[in-house]
Amino acid sequence: MEYDLHCHTKYSFDCRMEPRRVVEIARRRGLRGLAITDHDTVAGAMDALQYQDENFLIIPGFEKTTEAGDILGLFMTEAPDPKLKDPFAVVEFIHTRGGLAIMPHPFAYRVTIGKELVKCLDGIEGFNARYPRTQVPGIAFGTDEIVEFARANNLRVTCSSDSHDYGAIARARTVIPAEIPEEIKEAIRRGNTVMAPPPPSAVDRIASKIGEAAKRLLGPSEPPPTLWEGGPRLGDDDEPRPEGG
Numbered sequence: 001m002e003y004d005l006h007c008h009t010k011y012s013f014d015c016r017m018e019p020r021r022v023v024e025i026a027r028r029r030g031l032r033g034l035a036i037t038d039h040d041t042v043a044g045a046m047d048a049l050q051y052q053d054e055n056f057l058i059i060p061g062f063e064k065t066t067e068a069g070d071i072l073g074l075f076m077t078e079a080p081d082p083k084l085k086d087p088f089a090v091v092e093f094i095h096t097r098g099g100l101a102i103m104p105h106p107f108a109y110r111v112t113i114g115k116e117l118v119k120c121l122d123g124i125e126g127f128n129a130r131y132p133r134t135q136v137p138g139i140a141f142g143t144d145e146i147v148e149f150a151r152a153n154n155l156r157v158t159c160s161s162d163s164h165d166y167g168a169i170a171r172a173r174t175v176i177p178a179e180i181p182e183e184i185k186e187a188i189r190r191g192n193t194v195m196a197p198p199p200p201s202a203v204d205r206i207a208s209k210i211g212e213a214a215k216r217l218l219g220p221s222e223p224p225p226t227l228w229e230g231g232p233r234l235g236d237d238d239e240p241r242p243e244g245g
């Protein structure tokens with residue numbers, strides 16, 4: 001069963017899509033369900049719920065802006081106060097209501113995630129179709145690095161389109177062997193999911209070749225990126241790993 005776990009509608013400030021059409025298209029593209037995660041509100045998800053039926057599941061949620069970057073709340077029917085920016089308070093809000101806290105597009109805007117926050121999150125997006133390679137100037141984190149980071153920190157990975165336009169819906173999917181919300185949640189918690197990103201574009205393939213060639217010529221970038229404050233550097237296996245990692 002394939003799900004797109006991050007999608008927007010017109011209830012987001014930066015999106016004009018109608019929930020009804022979003023669901024129609026997601027169905028047509030073979031998804032079993034869709035998480036509607038509008039910025040700072042569950043209104044889009046609540047609207048989309050009326051188009052759910054036995055063949056198609058809406059996972060309600062939101063994408064909350066915090067001081068530590070965005071946090072997705074999945075399986076949520078209410079959103080925190082828009083003024084709440086403390087990432088720990090947002091994660092607590094999600095967990096006390098039985099939802100999952102996932103960090104979308106990690107490293108897209110910043111180089112680190114606080115170590116304490118990493119311990120609280122359920123997962124991070126291993127692939128986000130809007131940010132196939134991240135945007136931090138001078139540093140290119142790809143899926144491999146993010147998945148390695150997730151593994152080292154006992155985080156689950158999801159894969160999603162983050163679609164803001166109809167063309168992007170279902171572009172990246174998470175395969176989950178479950179159809180009922182509680183079972184889907186449990187599968188994600190256990191890491192019983194498979195990422196299904198789109199094949200890399202021609203531009204991505206060329207960028208990756210250039211990156212490989214530069215690495216051969218110049219050696220690894222210096223200094224190597226630290227993925228969380230005070231944490232081990234990528235590929236450094238000598239550092240102790242967090243509990244359960």
Ligand SMILES: [Zn+2]
Nearest residue numbers: 006008063162
């Ligand atoms: Zn988003």
